[in-house]
Amino acid sequence: MQTPLELQIQTLPDGPGVYQYYDKDGKILYVGKAKNLKKRVASYFNKIHDTGKTNVLVRKINTIKHIVVPTETDALLLENNLIKTLQPRYNVLLKDDKTYPxxxxxxxxxxxxxxxxxxxxxxxxxxxxxxxxxxxxxxxxxxxxxxxxxxxxxxxxxxxxxxxxxxxxxxxxxxxxxxxxxxxxxxxxxxxxxxxxxxxxxxNFKESLKDFRKLMTTLASEMRFEEAQKIKDKIEVLENYQSRSTIVNPRITNVDVFSIVSDESVGYINFLQISHGSIIRSHTMEIKKKLEETDLELLELAIVELRERFKLLSREIIVPFEVDLGEGLKVTVPQLGDKKQLLDLSIRNAKFYRIEQLKQLQIVDPDRHTKRIMAQMQKDLRLSVEPRHIECFDNSNIQGTNPVAACVVFKDGKPSKKDYRHFNIKTVEGPNDFASMEEVVYRRYKRLLEEEQPLPQLIIIDGGKGQLSSALKSLDELGLRGKIAIIGIAKRLEELFYPGDSVPLYLDKKSETLKIIQQLRNEAHRFGITFHRDKRSKSALQTSVESIPGIGEKTMIVLLKHFKSVKRMAAATEKEIAEVVGLSKAKKITEFYNSPK
Incomplete structure (x- = not known):
């Protein structure tokens, strides 16, 4: 069983940011910056440190908090601000603002x-x-x-x-x-x-760069090439330079930033406190929904709670949408500029906190994690029930040879490999994906009905409208139309097609529902391709076995394992083959390959 501290480390993000260590009493111990938060924090706990002071620090750590930022430079600046504000015991004390120009x-x-x-x-x-x-x-x-x-x-x-x-x-x-x-x-x-x-x-260098280039051209036309080159070098520096940090802006003073990220059951509200142009506090709180509350309701509730909890006196708040908190408080919903960047940073921290909590939930309470995902899939895919049992079909044929199909099964959002099935196409001549799909869907569910096996709640067809229509014909024949939900997924744009609906559904590219569907599709493709490859190899082997009189399948398998291919075996000498299967069989094989065809 993992400790709470191990869980916190395991679910840290891999990007840049600032980490904060607290003891069991909630007192700040240390603030540090990192290019990779997970690797840096983990390094404290996987070795014995050279200094006794660091070992003492590690023993005292009870809680880890973090703030994600866009770049390493931002992490450096934010670390500087937090050390001055919080003055942790194990940090070098920064006594004034003379650190950076x-x-x-x-x-x-x-x-x-x-x-x-x-x-x-x-x-x-x-x-x-x-x-x-x-x-x-x-x-x-x-x-x-x-x-x-x-x-x-x-x-x-x-x-x-x-x-x-x-x-x-x-x-x-x-x-x-x-x-x-x-x-x-x-x-x-x-x-x-x-x-x-x-x-x-x-x-904003646009206009100034025009002036620089004009000056450079003028100098060059006057044959003052050394001066022109200096201007060119400076233009390149200017073009590649980010002029200011998103973390510190002295023109934004005494402002609080609030943002929200939510799912079906929980809202995550992040709060950034800006004082004298610097971030001095970041906190994310979790509110569980009771009655399908909206993001607006949750955010207003959280702002009131956080302002009271942290004794916030600022007269301006930055939020992602309009909120009503009474008179005397300026509400800003930025669209551009520095305040928008601060809001984006707050949203980013809320998203990372949500991901961290979901990872911990998956480790600590997998049943609750599964139930949440199933509920989300039911909502996203507009299903009448949770898709606890999903089956996905894919056809495989290369240049029309050895057509096969695969069916993979997911239960509770995870692969159930013992239920995977392969199909050899029996009734279709040549490469006809539509007819092949119709055949395998019919065979799969006819057998499940005959054996009284449980049917899936969702069928996914790897293909567009054509393959989906073919699969529907089989469900109609079996009387299963309307009893099992079925969708098709087109490869190029990840479009989801529903029966009788010409307009595809597009899911959020980062949604867990789409990721599970993509995993199903990729697994079906992998499983089908593997079967197809094995079938082609077996077909080639069978041809070789049948062609050589007196040589059985077991002998041929031994030879192919040794020589790796039929071509190498055919080119081998009698002595080389005899070392593997004996002189008698070696003579038959070499005579077969050396005799005129």
Whole structure:
């Protein structure tokens, strides 16, 4: 029997994220990042560590929580935020926000653009944080080269400029600044440059890239190839660069994000708390449905509960659809931008939590897991009963030879291999899939009726409308039409066809129902192909056996096992064959293959 901790590790996702260890009292012990959450967390428990401190940590771990993120960089940033917020005992304490650099657009006339490690809440705009110093320097250099900006810290308000208080410096004379301090550059022109820089830092490079390419072309036309190459290199860096993290955005402050993922019986609500532009808490709760509650009802209930539980005071929430929680609370349903990315991240965490819970359920309570899947299949496929017993048919023939068919059986969503059946096609001449399907379906259920064996709740035909119609003819003859549900699955687009309905059903590509149907179809194909291959081999063997006088089937099987093929056996010398089956039989075989045909 697996422990709760082993179950948590086994069901962790394989993607990047942040993990958190808690002791038996619910106290945070450690926060870490991982490229692969499952492998990283498992590594703590499958070896004795070099340091005693780590071994003590592992012994204290009682609960593991995790947050999934899109990239390793996001995991690095989120780990940094959580360590500062939660201050776990076994982490290095990060005492300030100087770990990563930001790029700041200063709120002032003729805004400066510079790098900083300190965020000052004076209305300035901050972009980042960045984990690569090379990226920061590349961006700043690009900005300075494309848009001449001032680097001085003068107070360039209009009265100061008009009074002639300041004089241009060396930066103006070498072309790095256009001299706004003496009024040589209008504020509107300078602000246009700042707007373009803002778009670059947001990741919108379209217009700026046009300017870069234009500059590169101009430099090349002027035979300034070294400078043009430098611009080209920077364009490539810019094109391949993701400008900001989805985890931290200083412009989104004190906001809570809620999302929901649900199935027939349970709703999973994820909550992200955003404070000062950083995720400081993630939590997913599970609510069991009692009366087929809607996602709206469950989400509203969960938001009220979570806000009370965590004493949340934010005045804005981000949700996937409109909710009614009274006045005084701003409800945002984002469609684009940073808030939409945060919502998508919350939904992703809810989905991973659901998958994790379902895996644990499958291990701990397989009967409940099976019942849930059967109920979902009944709903998805519009059946009157749960498909506890499913049979799937597939035809196999290659170039019209040795036509066969296969029937595979699934019970409670799992293969029942003892019930698999092969069929040799008896009444059909040549490669006719429709007639072959009609024959095997008739033979299968005629026999089940005669032997009073239980019939399936669902029949799946591997093929489109033609094969489905052929199978229906057999059910009509046997009086089973309407007593057993039957569908056809077309290979190319995974279309499900129903009798009498010209419009196919398309299931969600990630649904468990479609995955089970695909597993049935693939198993029927594998089983049929194996039988077809064996039949062709046996047919070839039979031809060889019958052709050589005095050589029986057992001898031929021994020879084929040794030589691997009839061709190799025919090319072998009498001595080589005699070493396997004796001199007398070797003479008969070599005489047969060496005699004129």
């Amino acid at each position: 930001w790029i700041c657009i200063k709120k002032e006339p003729f805004s400066r653009v510079f790098t900083t490690r300190n965020m000052i809440k004076d209305g300035s705009e901050y972009f980042g944080p960045y984990t690569s110093f090379k990226t920061v320097h590349t961006l700043v250099d690009l900005i300075k080269e494309l848009y001449p900006l001032r680097t001085c810290n003068y107070d360039l308000n209009k009265p100061n400029i008009d009074s002639g208080k300041y004089k241009v410096c060396l930066e103006y004379h070498i072309g790095n600044c256009k001299g706004p301090c003496e009024g040589y550059q209008p504020l509107a022109e300078y602000q246009d440059n700042i707007d373009a820089i803002r778009e670059i830092l947001k990741g």
